[in-house]
Amino acid sequence: MTKQLRIAVVGAGYWGPNLARNFSNSPDWELMAICDLDKSRAERLAQQVGGVRVVTDLAELLASDDIDAIAVATPARTHHGIALAALAAGKHVMVEKPLADTGERGRTMVDTAVAEGLVLMADHTYCYTPAVLKIRELVQEGALGDILFIDSVRINLGLIQPDVDVFWDLAPHDLSIIDFVLPGGLKPTTVSAHGADPLGAGKSCVGYLVLPLANGAMAHVHVNWLSPTKIRQMVIGGTKRTLVWDDLNPQQRLSVYDRGVDLGLQALDGVERNAATVSYRLGDTWSPALPEREALGGMAAEFAASIREKRSPRTDGAAGLRVLSVLEAASRSLEGGGSAAAVSSGAELVGELR
Incomplete structure (x- = not known):
């Protein structure tokens, strides 16, 4: 058997318990400790995952020689400092989204990990769901054809965050998914953002992003904290087929439609124009079979594999x-x-990792 790697979870608030539970249940990992400034909160979580040790001092945790890696589940503004301290101590690091609170700090984290020959992984959780893994497969094998548009909606009656707007809170999910499924990743040249604060919260609570993609395609992302209904849906339209992902429909999360529009080129006066030769393709609809498993379990496995194989993780x-x-x-x-x-x-x- 492959020897288990040893990990500590830093942060016992909202996301930390999910990470702790999955690392505790993973055959690849041994959960060693919970670290949080709030000792009582850390103790409650530690008891839920087998009574692992509790640490309130990050420096003390990083000085431990029985820790190979840490998983960071703290506010984004703290990611940079925690990650750099962990990397300096020779620990691999997994960080919840977003990677950092600024691109400059994120770049420093990436550069440091490469220099130290350590794994720095972004916990883009949705990228490890069976649905998104299947979407990536279909896009990359050309089943949808050339991508024409991506339309994503992530709305709910959500918690208004004290330190970030709705873009920084919800859009990282959609952006990381788009980045994961598109060959070559997400590389728009510009972004247009429109936000609204109808409650007077001091930050955007409703937002829309428009991102131009390659070959004239476009992505549109709608995020919203104020909707009384919850929607988690992404539509990816291609020249061959259109895919609809409804994350709240466990019976049929993915639907692939063999429908579309074909524009014929007609030569008029020696000039090629998109003339009136428009045809509509109305084919079958099918739903790929998907296994049901928790995404964080796959994320934990990928983190371990990237460390053992000395390679970058899928969401690096x-x-x-x-x-x-x-x-x-x-x-x-x-x-x-x-x-x-x-x-x-x-x-x-x-x-590359050395």
Whole structure:
């Protein structure tokens, strides 16, 4: 049997319990400790996952020689400091979304991990769901054809966050999914963002993102904290087929429609034009069979595999940087009244693990 890797979860708040439970149940990992400034909260979580030890001092945790990696589930503004301290201590790091609160800090984290020969992984959880893994497979094998548009909706009556707007809270999910399924990742040149704060919360509670994609395609993301109904849906339209992912429909999460529009080129006066030769394709609809398993279990397995194989994980620091670059551009667009803002380039991993 492969020896288990040893991990500690830093942060026992909202997301930490989910990470702790999955690492505790994973055959690849031995959960060693829970670290949180709130000792009583950490103790409650530790008891839920087998009575592992509780630590309130990060430096004490990182000095432990029985820890191979840490999973960070703390506010985004703290990710940079925690990750750099862990990497300096020789620990592999997994960070919940977003990777950091600025692209510059995220870049420092990625550069440091590469320099130290350690794994830095972004916990883009949805990328490990069976549905998104299947979407990636269908897109990359060309089953949908060339991508024409992506339309994503993530709305609910949600918790208004004290430190970030709805874009930074919800859009990382959709952006990370788009980045994961598109060949080459998410690399728009500009982003246009429109936000609204009808409650006077001091930040956008409703938001829309528009991102141009390759070959004239477009992605549109709608995020909303104020909707009384919950919708988790993504539509990916291609030249061959259109895929609909409804994450709240366990009986049929994915539907693939063999329907579309074909435009014929007709030569008029020696010039090729998109003339009136329009035909509509009305074919079958089918739903791929998907296994039911928890995404975080797959994420934990991928984190372990990337460490053992000395490779970048599927959702590596570069993927986290690509998402961050879009979020930062969205913030600049909001400040500019919704005008298109350039997305910074250079969100590529600067080297390979040594």
